[in-house]
Amino acid sequence: MLSRRSFFLFTLPASIVLGLFFVYPIALTLQLSFTNSTGVGEADWIGWRNYERIVSRDRYPEALWTTIKFTLVVVTVQTLAGLVLAALLHRLPAIRNFCRAALFTPAMMSFVVVGYVWQFIYSPFSGGLNSLLRGAGLDDWTWGWLGDPDTALYAIALAHIWMFVGYTTAIFLAGYANIPDDIEEAGRLDGASSFQRFRYLEIPLLAPSFTINVMLSTIGTLKTFELPFIMTRGGPDGATRTLSLEIIDQLFGNYRFGFASSLSIIMLIIVIAVAFVQNRYLRKRELR
Amino acid sequence: MRPISHLTALSALALCFTTPAFSQSVTLEVTAWKGNEAEPAGLPELIAHFEEQHPDIDVELNYIGRLDTDTVVPPRLQGGDPPDVMMTDMPLIEVWGIAGLLTDLGTDSEWYGRIPEELQTALTYDGAAYIMPLEVIGMGNFVNMGLLREVGIEEAPFTIEDLVAACGALSDAGINPMIFTGGFSAPLFLIANGIEAGEVDPATLGSGDATFAEDAGFNTGMDLVRQLMDAECFDPETQAGLDPWSTALAEFQGGNFAMMPQGAWNITAFSEIEGLDFVFAPIPSSQDSGVALDLFGIGWSIASGSENQDAARTFVNWFAQPEQIQVVIEAEAAYSPFDDGASGTPDLAAPYDAAREAGGIINYPFALLQWPKPLEAEIWDSLTGFLLNPDRGNAEVLERWDEAVEDADF
Amino acid sequence: MTTAIRQLHGVLVHAAVLALVLLMLTPLLYMLTMSFRTGTEIAEHPLGLPTELAWENYTRAFASMNYLRSVANSIGITVSVTVLTALFGSMAAFPLARNSTPAARIFIMLVALGLATPNFVTITPIFVIFRDLGLLDTYPGIILAFTALNLPLAVFFYVGFIGSIPKDLLEAAKLDNCSDWQIFWHIIRPLLGPATATLSLFVMLMVWNDFTYPLLLLTDREKFTVTISVYRFVGNQNIQPDMLFPAAVLGSLPLLVLFVVFQRRIVAGVTAGAVK
Numbered sequence: 001m002l003s004r005r006s007f008f009l010f011t012l013p014a015s016i017v018l019g020l021f022f023v024y025p026i027a028l029t030l031q032l033s034f035t036n037s038t039g040v041g042e043a044d045w046i047g048w049r050n051y052e053r054i055v056s057r058d059r060y061p062e063a064l065w066t067t068i069k070f071t072l073v074v075v076t077v078q079t080l081a082g083l084v085l086a087a088l089l090h091r092l093p094a095i096r097n098f099c100r101a102a103l104f105t106p107a108m109m110s111f112v113v114v115g116y117v118w119q120f121i122y123s124p125f126s127g128g129l130n131s132l133l134r135g136a137g138l139d140d141w142t143w144g145w146l147g148d149p150d151t152a153l154y155a156i157a158l159a160h161i162w163m164f165v166g167y168t169t170a171i172f173l174a175g176y177a178n179i180p181d182d183i184e185e186a187g188r189l190d191g192a193s194s195f196q197r198f199r200y201l202e203i204p205l206l207a208p209s210f211t212i213n214v215m216l217s218t219i220g221t222l223k224t225f226e227l228p229f230i231m232t233r234g235g236p237d238g239a240t241r242t243l244s245l246e247i248i249d250q251l252f253g254n255y256r257f258g259f260a261s262s263l264s265i266i267m268l269i270i271v272i273a274v275a276f277v278q279n280r281y282l283r284k285r286e287l288r
Numbered sequence: 289m290r291p292i293s294h295l296t297a298l299s300a301l302a303l304c305f306t307t308p309a310f311s312q313s314v315t316l317e318v319t320a321w322k323g324n325e326a327e328p329a330g331l332p333e334l335i336a337h338f339e340e341q342h343p344d345i346d347v348e349l350n351y352i353g354r355l356d357t358d359t360v361v362p363p364r365l366q367g368g369d370p371p372d373v374m375m376t377d378m379p380l381i382e383v384w385g386i387a388g389l390l391t392d393l394g395t396d397s398e399w400y401g402r403i404p405e406e407l408q409t410a411l412t413y414d415g416a417a418y419i420m421p422l423e424v425i426g427m428g429n430f431v432n433m434g435l436l437r438e439v440g441i442e443e444a445p446f447t448i449e450d451l452v453a454a455c456g457a458l459s460d461a462g463i464n465p466m467i468f469t470g471g472f473s474a475p476l477f478l479i480a481n482g483i484e485a486g487e488v489d490p491a492t493l494g495s496g497d498a499t500f501a502e503d504a505g506f507n508t509g510m511d512l513v514r515q516l517m518d519a520e521c522f523d524p525e526t527q528a529g530l531d532p533w534s535t536a537l538a539e540f541q542g543g544n545f546a547m548m549p550q551g552a553w554n555i556t557a558f559s560e561i562e563g564l565d566f567v568f569a570p571i572p573s574s575q576d577s578g579v580a581l582d583l584f585g586i587g588w589s590i591a592s593g594s595e596n597q598d599a600a601r602t603f604v605n606w607f608a609q610p611e612q613i614q615v616v617i618e619a620e621a622a623y624s625p626f627d628d629g630a631s632g633t634p635d636l637a638a639p640y641d642a643a644r645e646a647g648g649i650i651n652y653p654f655a656l657l658q659w660p661k662p663l664e665a666e667i668w669d670s671l672t673g674f675l676l677n678p679d680r681g682n683a684e685v686l687e688r689w690d691e692a693v694e695d696a697d698f
Numbered sequence: 699m700t701t702a703i704r705q706l707h708g709v710l711v712h713a714a715v716l717a718l719v720l721l722m723l724t725p726l727l728y729m730l731t732m733s734f735r736t737g738t739e740i741a742e743h744p745l746g747l748p749t750e751l752a753w754e755n756y757t758r759a760f761a762s763m764n765y766l767r768s769v770a771n772s773i774g775i776t777v778s779v780t781v782l783t784a785l786f787g788s789m790a791a792f793p794l795a796r797n798s799t800p801a802a803r804i805f806i807m808l809v810a811l812g813l814a815t816p817n818f819v820t821i822t823p824i825f826v827i828f829r830d831l832g833l834l835d836t837y838p839g840i841i842l843a844f845t846a847l848n849l850p851l852a853v854f855f856y857v858g859f860i861g862s863i864p865k866d867l868l869e870a871a872k873l874d875n876c877s878d879w880q881i882f883w884h885i886i887r888p889l890l891g892p893a894t895a896t897l898s899l900f901v902m903l904m905v906w907n908d909f910t911y912p913l914l915l916l917t918d919r920e921k922f923t924v925t926i927s928v929y930r931f932v933g934n935q936n937i938q939p940d941m942l943f944p945a946a947v948l949g950s951l952p953l954l955v956l957f958v959v960f961q962r963r964i965v966a967g968v969t970a971g972a973v974k
Contacts, residue, residue, distance in 0.1 A: 006878040007793040011805060014790035014849055021824060021846035022812055028823035038383055053695060088715050095712060099719045101961040105726065108953045110907035110925045113946040116932055117729050120939060124526075124535060128728055131744035147529025149676060162722065167968070174969045223816030226909055236470065236529035237673035247818060252359040254662045254696075255383050257822050264819040275814045353933055360917050363825055363834050534937050538741070
């Protein structure tokens, strides 16, 4: 136990920084969300009107739904792919380190670079993917990947997964490293096949890695706006307009700071609720 | 580029240690989304010329893209570290001017009196003139005459009938008739034709006093778009999500499409493409002349927080002289915003010029603040959606516009 | 299974997994090859190899991006943010790991909230605060903003880490009449090395790759970080491949080189940080 005075003094610098650049801004955002502020000049208090507008227009629930779809796809595919890759690499020690590093490399790049590169890969005429398909004689498969609302969101999700699947794999591999050797050995002696060991031994023992992976990727994906911002600007026809991108657009495209603030508050509530529920549920599962 | 804060610190030092005469040399920071390699707009040479004539003023041109201007400049305007002179357009004036961030250039200046009355009204915001206009630029139809001649057509289409006939002949010959991207190109066509066919002042649509969904003009416009689809002018599905700023331009340059609604600022770049034989024509409409969709584009504004008001004014007034404007509008293939009627368009824009002279001018409503800015994005989105699902009724598309108008005014 | 078949099976599995992993690397190779091709080459043959290396792509990007300066900025900001977050974070974590008073619990909850909050939620007010404090477009401003963004993570790290330091050690020090500050500085701080190394990795990735803060808080080209230089150079309209790809390569190069050299430690550090 530290004295009150020490407690106060030790936490003071962090409190100042967090207070000034985190707590106070959130309070201000909350306040702005009840105004029609344009970011410059005076603003009027307009009560709940921003929030009423958000629920009464299809546009905003649709943006929320897009965000949820994006997050579900990314988290599911990334976690499963990471798990399978980790299970394979765990069984192949000779190439494990090389592959882990190779898969991890894209995570060292920025959203800006990844967004630009994949935008060009998907570009309809001179882009890499369609050229490859044409080269392979699959002309019918060429597609305006980012230009079609049915595929645009998934195309972006793929770029996002490409970027972070190595991270997921590395966390699962760290989880594997924590599985005691004798448990695996016992499984092998019992004559369990490789797949049986994976299904009945490893998956349950990897529960903590699941928790971390799912939580990290959920929060990371929910709040991301960078890839859609760079690759499609939310188009075509709003198919990739996530809630966070909507906020950015309202802020800096339309100068509707008050309105954007109310969207931000909703976003914040959703992120915190999801993080809370996931944490509860996954931790409970771990204990079983 | 030296940061401005150093400069103010330097000049403060100079004030302390030397006689005032020494500190008279001023550095103006000017931001613009033109003046770079891709769109020089004559600015580098003009600035050099200006500095020659005003040895006491140094000009630093800082290129900031238009979209980035929205995010990058406001914090500086508010943060007390503004650029001295900024390139602006009316949507920026609306936000910055009302907040007192810009200097009122006054309606008594020499150049203000030379602005034609209609534009004058549009530019004057609450009795204040915050912008010195540099150009009015055309938005029309780029036509690859090489491809049209292949099917025996000698003239760019002016009317819808011409256009439909050209589309038929081109697609029969296996040539893609038109780029009609859901963003930008399709909206230009629809806005031009909707306003032309309509009977109300576009401003009433933008204020919500009349609705797009019930407007005869825009319903006609939507039907015209359908007519173009039926005439196989374009494949709506591939055009819907095409990027108007990169892929579409490259495709037209590559000679893969015969026509493309776009802005005249592309003329200079297109002219450099070898073997691309094109003209800049008005947007085909039911009127014989076609529609010249004029965009009041850019101008100079002075930050009210600038410490170099006099030098900034000297700079702005200097640009208002006809010989300077001429350099800008020639580089941009634009028209003078002043009443001398000067034009900077090359011969290949003759069809567009003709439409202007025949009285076919419609002002792009966003540039004059007749329509709220968020509506622009909504029009692009809704037309992209429409091209993907042409079965959607007019009302389904146009009601979204009305909603955007409603959302914009609170 | 006979040994021969088993061996063959093993080779095949290895080869298949390797092929899959290499497939994942193709976008990187694509980026690299494209960066050496001219615009016309790409337009004519979207997939070919460079006929000759178009170094002019790089000289142009290098100059227009103000490359060395922006790399120096990223390094300087990373180091400053790491030092500040490590110091403030470990200081705050010390009492938080030891005390379980309501104040401590509220603080921890606040930190958890900070971990989940997207940074653009607070960007509008941060504008206003920065404006009033004169921090816009300054190094101290961007450093403080990043520090605030990383501080919750740092506190979390250090609370876990300090919590695992044996209590006896600290009790003994207390009996020797050490002040709290002396305990922190002479006993705890030297033990925090590994946690700080991990933290600095996260800070580095964040500072090098974040796009929101520098886009909105920095306007002077001389202060740009690498990522924002890439964005400003490539732009958002009329994107040219012969500008995009060299900028992408230059923008990723410093971290990729660092990664190739220290890959094992970086992967271990970042995963360990996440697992804790």
